[in-house]
Amino acid sequence: xxxxxxxxxxxxxxxxxxxxxxxxxxxxxxxxxxxxxxxxxxxxxxxxxxxxxxxxxxxxxxxxxxxxxxxxxxxxxxxxxxxxxxxxxxxxxxxxxxxxxxxxxxxxxxxxxxxxxxxxxxxxxxxxxxxxxxxxxxxxxxxxxxxxxxxxxxxxxxxxxxxxxxxxxxxxxxxxxxxxxxxxxxxxxxxxxxxxxxxxxxxxxxxxxxxxxxxxxxxxxxxxxxxxxxxxxxxxxxxxxxxxxxxxxxxxxxxxxxxxxxxxxxxxxxxxxxxxxxxxxxxxxxxxxxxxxxxxxxxxxxxxxxxxxxxxxxxxxxxxxxxxxxxxxxxxxxxxxxxxxxxxxxxxxxxxxxxxxxxxxxxxxxxxxxxxxxxxxxxxx
Ligand code: PMP
Ligand code: GLN
Numbered sequence: 031x032x033x034x035x036x037x038x039x040x041x042x043x044x045x046x047x048x049x050x051x052x053x054x055x056x057x058x059x060x061x062x063x064x065x066x067x068x069x070x071x072x073x074x075x076x077x078x079x080x081x082x083x084x085x086x087x088x089x090x091x092x093x094x095x096x097x098x099x100x101x102x103x104x105x106x107x108x109x110x111x112x113x114x115x116x117x118x119x120x121x122x123x124x125x126x127x128x129x130x131x132x133x134x135x136x137x138x139x140x141x142x143x144x145x146x147x148x149x150x151x152x153x154x155x156x157x158x159x160x161x162x163x164x165x166x167x168x169x170x171x172x173x174x175x176x177x178x179x180x181x182x183x184x185x186x187x188x189x190x191x192x193x194x195x196x197x198x199x200x201x202x203x204x205x206x207x208x209x210x211x212x213x214x215x216x217x218x219x220x221x222x223x224x225x226x227x228x229x230x231x232x233x234x235x236x237x238x239x240x241x242x243x244x245x246x247x248x249x250x251x252x253x254x255x256x257x258x259x260x261x262x263x264x265x266x267x268x269x270x271x272x273x274x275x276x277x278x279x280x281x282x283x284x285x286x287x288x289x290x291x292x293x294x295x296x297x298x299x300x301x302x303x304x305x306x307x308x309x310x311x312x313x314x315x316x317x318x319x320x321x322x323x324x325x326x327x328x329x330x331x332x333x334x335x336x337x338x339x340x341x342x343x344x345x346x347x348x349x350x351x352x353x354x355x356x357x358x359x360x361x362x363x364x365x366x367x368x369x370x371x372x373x374x375x376x377x378x379x380x381x382x383x384x385x386x387x388x389x390x391x392x393x394x395x396x397x398x399x400x401x402x403x404x405x406x407x408x409x410x411x
Contacts, residue, residue, distance in 0.1 A: 031152065034148075034152070037145055039055065039056040039057075039373075042361070042371050043055060043056045043371075045362070046365065049369075049371075051365035052370050052395075052402060052406070053371045054391040054393070054395065055371040055372055055373045055390075055392065056373075057193070057260075058261075058392075059260070059394040060395050060396055063258030063259055063299070064258075064302060066299075067257050067295050067296070067299040068295070070294055070295035070298040071262075071291055071294075074290075074292075074293075074295060075291045079293075079294060080291060083287050083289075085278065085281075085286065085287055086113070086114050086278060087113070087115020088115070088290075088297075090293070090297045091264070091266070091294065091297040091300075092109035092110070092115065093109045093297070094296070094297035094298075094301055095107070095109070095113045095266050095268065095300065096108070096109040096112075096268075097300070098300040098301075102225075103239050105236070105239065107268040111275070112269060112270065113267075113268050114266060114267050115264070115265070115289075116266060116281060116285075116288075117264075117265065117284075117285045117288035117289060118252055118254060118263035118264070119221060119250050119251060119265040121281065121288075122252075122265045122266065122267040122277070123150055123221060124146070124150045124280075125280040125281040125284060126273075126277050127150045127151060127153075127154050127156070127185070127219065128153065128284075129279065130184060130185050130217050130219070130273070130276065131154040131156040131185065133155030133156065134156070134157070134182065135154075135156045135184035136156065136157050136158070136184060137156050137157070137185050137186070138159050138160070138178045138185075138187070138210075138216070139151075139158055139159075139160055139186070140188075140192070141161070141163070141378065141379045141381065142194050142195065142379050142385060143160070143187075143189070143378055144378070145377070147187055148380075151187070156184065159178040160178060160380055162384050164384060165342060165385070166331070166344070167333070168195040168197040168333065169203075170199070170203040170206065172206060176210065179210050183214045185217040185218065185219055186207060186210075186216055186219070187221070188207065188218060188219070188237060189221040190220065190234065190237075190337075191225070191234060191336070191338045192337070192338065193224065193340055194338075194342060194373070194378055195335070195340075196335020196336060196338045196341055196342065197335070198336040199235070201235050204235055204237060204240060205240060208237065208240050208242075208243050211246065212246070216246070217246050217247070217273070218243065218246060218247045219247075220238070220248070221251075222234070222236060223250070223254070223255050224255055224337055224338040224339075225251055225256070226255075226256050226310060226311060227255065227310070227311055227337050227338055227339060228336060229311065229315040229318060229336055230315070230336065238269070244269075244270070245270055246270075247269055248268070248273055248277065249269060251266060252264065252266070253265070253292075253296035253300075256307075257299040258394075259296070262295075263289055263292075264296040314393070314394065317339070317394070317400055318334075318339075318393050320397065320400050320401070320404070321341055321391060321393040321400050321403070322334055322341055324404025324405075324407060324408070325341065325391065325407065328410055329410070330343040330344060330347070330348065330407075331343065331344040339392055341391050341393060342375060342388050342389070342390050342391075343372075343388070343389050344387050344388055345387055345389050346387040348360065351410075356374070356382075357386065357388055357389050358376060360374070360389065361374045364389075367410065368407055368409060369406045370391075370403050370406050372389040372390060372391045373390045373391075374390075375388035375389065375390050
C-alpha cells in the first residue's frame with residue numbers, strides 16, 4: 031500500500047480543524063437526519079440490540095433494503111440470499127472487489143474516482159484501467175472507454191450519481207458501459223450511495239434495472255448520505271445470490287459484522303414516506319444553487335452538478351492571480367487566504383493533469399455556513 035498514504039478527506043478535515051476554516055472538503059452533513067431514524071437507534075440501544083448481529087445483517091434491515099429497491103426501482107432481491115449488510119458502502123466496495131478479482135485481473139473505472147476504488151483494486155492485486163471524465167460536462171468518452179477494456183477485464187466499478195463530479199450517468203451512457211461489460215463477460219459493481227440526490231428532474235438509473243444486467247451486477251448503497259448518518263457506517267450490497275455469497279465470505283474476514291443498533295434505525299429510514307426523499311433532494315438542490323452562484327460570483331468557472339452533494343469549480347483564474355501552480359497548492363493555501371477548505375480533484379485521478387486546476391466543494395452544509403463560505407470566497411475575486 032505504499033503510495034496511498036493518508037486520505038485527502040482526513041488531511042483536509044484536519045486542516046480545517048487546525049485553521050478554523052469552513053470545511054467544504056470532506057463530504058458530511060452538519061445537521062442531523064430524520065428524527066424517527068435517530069429515535070430508532072436510541073431505542074435499539076435501550077432495548078439491548080448491542081451484540082454481534084447475524085453475519086448477513088439483521089433481517090429487519092435486509093427486508094427494508096429489498097422493500098426499498100422494490101418501491102423505487104421495481105427490483106426484488108431476496109432478503110435471505112441477495113442482500114448483505116456491510117460496514118458502510120466502503121466495506122461493500124472492498125468485499126465486492128476482493129471477492130470478484132484475482133491478482134492480475136483488470137478493473138475498468140472512470141477517473142476522477144472515489145479514493146477507496148484505487149486502494150481497494152490495489153489490495154486485490156488487480157490493475158485499474160480508467161477512462162477520464164473531463165470538466166465541464168464530464169461526458170463518457172466512448173473511444174477511451176472501449177480502450178480501457180481488454181481480455182483481462184474482470185469487472186467494471188461504476189459510481190452514479192458520481193463523486194466528485196456530481197454527474198448522473200445517462201441511460202445511454204450506462205447502456206454503452208453495460209454492453210461492453212457483457213461483451214467482455216465482466217461483472218459490474220455499481221456504487222449508488224447518492225441514489226436519492228438528483229436535481230432538476232435528472233433520473234438516477236440503477237444499473238441492475240438495465241436489460242440483462244441484474245445477473246452480473248452488484249449494487250451498493252449506504253444509509254450515510256440519505257439519512258445524514260455518515261458516522262454510523264451502515265451500508266449494503268445486493269445482487270445474485272452466488273455473488274452476494276462470495277462477498278459475504280470476504281466480509282466475514284474484514285469486519286465479520288458491524289453497526290448493530292444502527293441497522294434497525296436505517297431500516298426505519300428506508301421505510302420513510304416519499305415526502306422525506308423528495309424533501310431531502312429539494313433541500314440539497316437549494317444548497318447546490320446557493321454554492322454554485324457564490325462560486326461563480328467569486329470568479330470561478332463551475333460545472334453545475336445534476337446529483338450528489340459536490341460541485342467542481344475551475345480555479346485557473348485564481349491560481350494565476352495568486353501565483354500558485356495547481357489546485358493542490360491552492361487548496362493548501364485556501365484556509366489562510368479565504369477561510370474555506372476544498373479538495374483538489376487531481377487526487378482522484380491517475381492523470382493529474384486532467385484536473386490540474388479543479389477544486390471540489392461540498393454543499394451538504396447549513397445555508398448560513400454556505401452563505402459565509404461564499405462571502406469569504408468572493409473576497410478572492
Ligand atoms: N462511495 C462514494 C461515491 C462515496 O462518496 C462515499 C463517501 N461517503 C462512499 C462510497 C463511502 O460510503 P460509506 O461512508 O457508507 O462507507
Ligand atoms: N464520501 C465523502 C467525500 O467524498 C467522505 C468519505 C471519507 O471521508 N472517506 O468527501
